[in-house]
Each structure stands twice: as structure tokens, then as C-alpha cells.
Amino acid sequence: MSNSSSDEPGARLVPVAYGHARRRLVDELRGKRVVLGPRQMLAREGDDTLNIHLLRGGWAFRFKSLEDGRRQILGFVMPGDLLGVLEPGAPMFPYGIETLTETEILTLPRQRLLEAAAQDASLALDLMWIAANERRQSEESLLSVGRRSADERMAALILHVYARAVERDLADASGAVPFPVSQQHIADALGLSLVHTNKTLRRLLTLGVYELSGGRLRVIDAAALGDIALHREMAVPGRPLF
């Protein structure tokens, strides 16, 4: 990932709270920084849950798959997201994680994190917030995949990813945000075939409501996309800053 400054990547994401209790906590938990290249598996379905990862820079995605290879992308992961299994007692990852770009990851021993949360209600509440928020996002996807047409799903995905990226200050001056995915990834996120995804993307493109090229996405007409998607999603404020 590219942070032009010499700052630790991702640091600007947490301008206020970083350096607060969390910093100490992260140090005490003996997190380890790791840098991964693109297309690396951070976790496979069924892996042990020993570690929890904090994505400091770069993009990845979470997915589940069926034995015959069909794959469903559960969500795209961007800097600031937490990756791991929070339920104490769950021995295995229920999903896999693969990087899309070079990523910087802070790996924490899960046991220590959960123990810390057992001592610190505010940390536990933060983790609860995260889990609850991810459930919300999953359920938004479930609505899309279950009940929206291809066009509608695409519009909803574009809006969702864009809003989330903007929220995290990933937009450049022109309003474009990174979205380093192939059409195959989009297809797997929407439950569509690659070919149909391409045709859908192309059809929407002629409407001039968004741009997607070179791994960057720009929403031009959010209202129009919202109309297409029959979409009225609202982000929840108050995300904990790690």
C-alpha cells in the first residue's frame, strides 16, 4: 500500500484515539506487524483461530466456498477492519481471507485479546460493536443477493463499498477510492456469474453513474445508484478506532 508520508501506514485513520489506551493494549498484547503481498491467503476456512488480525493498510476479502469451488465473497476488508473469530469457543475460521493488494497487518494473539476484553469492558464493547456492525453488513448483502436483481445488486455494492471507503478517508481529491478487485471478485460478492457481472457493469457504466478503472472507483451519481438499488442504507457512527 502506498502512504506517501513516512507515518506508519493507517495511522491517519485514527487521528484522535490512536495513541490512547489502544496503543498500550496493542503493545501489551504483543501484536506482530506483518506485510503480505497481493493474493496471499491470510486464513483458510477451517484454520485455527489463534490469531486476530488488524488490517492497517491494503485491501483483502473474506469468503466462504463450497466443495466444488463455488465461492461467495462475504465482504471486502479495508484498513481499520478487524479480521478474526470473536466467539470464545470457536476453534476454526468459518471463512477464508485473501489479500487483494499488498497489506500491512497487525496480528494479535486471540487469547490475549479476549482475556484483555474480559478485563476491560470498554474493549469488549468495542469488539461487540464490530461484530454487530459486521452482522449488519452481512445482512445488507443478504438482502441484495436474495432479493435484488443483478443491476440492483451492483448499484448497492458500489454504493456500499464507496461509502465505506470514503468514511475511512480513502478518497483522493477527485473523489475516487481504491477498489482493487477484478470482475470475478465482484461476481463472487454478488452471487453472479463472471459474464453476467461484466454485462451488468457495462450496462450501468453507460448511465454514467460511476467510474471503475485502474483499481479505483468513483461514484458520480449516488442518488441515481440509490434509486437503482432501491437502497436506503445508513452507516452507523461510532466505530471503535483501533
Add this chain to the structure above:
Amino acid sequence: MSNSSSDEPGARLVPVAYGHARRRLVDELRGKRVVLGPRQMLAREGDDTLNIHLLRGGWAFRFKSLEDGRRQILGFVMPGDLLGVLEPGAPMFPYGIETLTETEILTLPRQRLLEAAAQDASLALDLMWIAANERRQSEESLLSVGRRSADERMAALILHVYARAVERDLADASGAVPFPVSQQHIADALGLSLVHTNKTLRRLLTLGVYELSGGRLRVIDAAALGDIALHREMAVPGRPLF
């Protein structure tokens, strides 16, 4: 919803921990017991999040819908489940809740619950467990709806609902559990049309792997259903008992 004994309904669900700290907590939070008939809206999409509900008896479902009426059922809710928005800062319900049977509900003031969690890390961790577990279930559904065929989805749903109900001791002597839903509900849960749901249900029925009638479900051949669904889902132990 019938407990022949004079016990408080649902009490047998928590044979060990009930009467523990949770009981006190529930009392202190000034929860109110409410009984609702079938087909009652416990919450609508967009409702304020003032209350969190604990389902003590009966069944309900959570759903999201699009403006034109299409509806996606996010999950079926059975005794012991918690219903509410955990993210502090979220003002509105992102989904609706409707009862399927007569239900008994313990309604808690959300603010008090969250405040209590902020004081009590073990409570916060329990809530985190619940949120994380619901995310897991949503994502299992997402895989189904996104990548499984109608037959596969149906098999996966049957297995999932059955396992969850058995886990909560809802099975009778014959191994049947309550599943008080219409085919329309199943259709909305699977992202299928009513007609196709009927045909799918009927097709699977001829295989003799399950029975569903009179609002009760019995799995006859779980292995066969698992093969159909390409399914290898595992429940996580350690659910908090409220």
C-alpha cells in the same frame, strides 16, 4: 408456545445459569414481560432502538425489505435468542421482526443493558458472542443464497434450523422440532419464489430425507441432506445463557 408445567415459560432453556447473575441483571434492568400473538410486528425497519428483546418462548423472524415489497428473511428466531441493535450509536432498527407464533418476550431498556455491559465485561463479552454468532449465521445464509442452487439451499436451511432447534432442546420424543412457517416464509428466507419453493420442497420430500407438516420439522437423513447442500456447518459451543 405451551409449557404444560406451571414454570415460567422458557425457564427450562437455561437450566444451569438461570438464576445466576443474569437474573439479577434482568431484574435490575427492569425488563418487562410481554406476550404477543402470532403475526405481530415486534419491530419495523427504521424503528427506534430503545428496546432489546429476549425471546423466552415462541418463534419469530427477522427480515429486511425493499420498497416494492420484496422481502428477505434474515433468520428465524427461537426461544433464547436476543433481538435488538447492539451497536451503541445506531438509532434505528435495520430490520423488522415479526412473530410467527404466540411469543413471550422480555423487553429490556437498551440503554440500561449497554450501560450494564460497560460496567461488566463478562456481559459485554456475552453480547459480543451473540453478535459474532449472528454474523456467522448470516454469512452462512449469504453463501447459500449467493452460491447454492434451490435444492442445496433448501437442504442447508432444513439442516440449520433443525440443528439450532435441537440444540435448544425443542425436539420432541420423535425427533421433530417446531418450525411454524409457511412456504412463503421459506421462500423469503432462501431468496426463492413461492412456487419454486413449493416445487423444491416437494422434490426433496420424495427423497424421504425430512418431514415437514403441521408446523413441525423432522430430519430423517441428515447425512443425505448434508450431501445435497454440500454442507459442513458447525455450531459454536458456549452460547451465553440469558
Add this chain to the structure above:
DNA sequence: CGTAGATTTGATAGCAGTCAAACATCGTGG
């Protein structure tokens, strides 16, 4: 340049949706 991966397009197939209507079930009222 040559090769691998990604995008695009056209043709065809099929799973699931839609439409329409018969049939079943059940609670209610005459």
C-alpha cells in the same frame, strides 16, 4: 513480443420466476 490474466461479446441453455388456477385447510357464522 509473448504469455497469462482480465475484459468483452455473441450465442445458447436452463434454472427459477411469473401467471393462472385448482385444491386443501381451517376458523367462523348461518
Add this chain to the structure above:
DNA sequence: CCACGATGTTTGACTGCTATCAAATCTACG
């Protein structure tokens, strides 16, 4: 006890959205 209406289930006919197949570009890059 049966008629009636409302809700839910079942079937058949037809449609169509999306998948699949095949192949032609396009792009990145060693």
C-alpha cells in the same frame, strides 16, 4: 353441520433472467 372466505399448498404452462460456452480482444509485464 355445512357454507363461506381467507390463507396456504400444489400444478401446469410459459417467460425470462442469469448461467454457461466459446472466442475474440485487451492489458500488464517479464
